[in-house]
Amino acid sequence: MLHVLPVTSVPSASESAVAALPLMEQFYTIQGEGYNTGRAAYFLRLGGCDVGCVWCDVKESWDADAHPRVALADMVAQVLQYPGRNVVITGGEPLMHDLTHLTAALHLAGCQNWIETSGAYPLSGEWDWICVSPKKFKAPRPEVLRQAHELKIIVFNQSDFKWAEEHAAQVGPHTRLYLQPEWSRAAQMTPQIVDYVKENPRWQVSLQTHKYLDIP
Numbered sequence: 028m029l030h031v032l033p034v035t036s037v038p039s040a041s042e043s044a045v046a047a048l049p050l051m052e053q054f055y056t057i058q059g060e061g062y063n064t065g066r067a068a069y070f071l072r073l074g075g076c077d078v079g080c081v082w083c084d085v086k087e088s089w090d091a092d093a094h095p096r097v098a099l100a101d102m103v104a105q106v107l108q109y110p111g112r113n114v115v116i117t118g119g120e121p122l123m124h125d126l127t128h129l130t131a132a133l134h135l136a137g138c139q140n141w142i143e144t145s146g147a148y149p150l151s152g153e154w155d156w157i158c159v160s161p162k163k164f165k166a167p168r169p170e171v172l173r174q175a176h177e178l179k180i181i182v183f184n185q186s187d188f189k190w191a192e193e194h195a196a197q198v199g200p201h202t203r204l205y206l207q208p209e210w211s212r213a214a215q216m217t218p219q220i221v222d223y224v225k226e227n228p229r230w231q232v233s234l235q236t237h238k239y240l241d242i243p
């Protein structure tokens with residue numbers, strides 16, 4: 028005799044765990060950095076990061092427990108309040124979480140999923156644009172570098188140009204290459220980035236344009 032399990036809409040403990048993620052903040056703005064600069068996008072900033080960049084501009088994101096767990100359906104509903112359909116998942120380090128369910132729900136809702144990641148954790152989720160910004164403080168995973176649409180190196184001092192080339196050697200042939208000044212060092216490093224790009228034109232300049240525009 029066949030035993031038929033009852034259909035229930037109550038999620039199991041493991042389903043509940045993936046149906047919500049720690050969310051530090053969400054906002055609709057203009058993508059300020061890299062390839063998609065200037066395009067409207069809804070940002071979901073997830074809590075949690077153990078990479079430890081000394082110059083991180085969002086250290087409040089590091090402690091995942093400091094941020095409320097928000098249901099994925101509620102995040103999608105918030106995104107849909109605005110006319111744009113590009114969603115940037117950032118953090119914190121978003122790949123510390125399994126992003127399979129969040130990105131599937133966003134795709135079902137008609138969104139384009141873009142990620143900002145250090146590449147230090149395995150890639151999960153369905154992505155339309157992957158920006159990898161590797162860090163000296165926790166090495167990026169080679170397979171994440173290989174899948175990057177965009178490599179964005181933060182330039183803090185002159186040694187970062189050589190470090191940038193070492194990582195450019197690990198991405199695919201079509202990955203866009205960007206050099207972005209660390210914000211507190213922008214006055215010193217931006218002129219050096221300009222000179223470097225003129226000499227090495229496969230690289231492009233990326234600025235944190237939202238900080239100049241004074242928007243989130």
Ligand SMILES: C[S@@+](CC[C@H](N)C(=O)[O-])C[C@H]1O[C@@H](n2cnc3c(N)ncnc32)[C@H](O)[C@@H]1O
Nearest residue numbers: 082083084118119120143144145160208209210
């Ligand atoms: C806050 S991080 C969050 C995503 C992920 N943890 C990462 O580092 O890619 C978002 C982007 O901001 C960049 N970033 C963080 N602090 C910065 C700073 N002080 N100056 C320039 N870029 C910075 C990161 O390299 C990354 O590309």
Ligand SMILES: Nc1nc2[nH]cc(C(=O)O)c2c(=O)[nH]1
Nearest residue numbers: 057058059060117143237243
């Ligand atoms: N406007 C805007 N663009 C961004 N691009 C990447 C950001 C991030 O913090 O991940 C960011 C951000 O915080 N704001």
Ligand code: SF4
Nearest residue numbers: 076078079080083119
């Ligand atoms: S990996 Fe990203 S969020 Fe984490 S410390 Fe570095 S810049 Fe900040």
Ligand SMILES: [Mg+2]
Nearest residue numbers: 084085117243
């Ligand atoms: Mg930012």
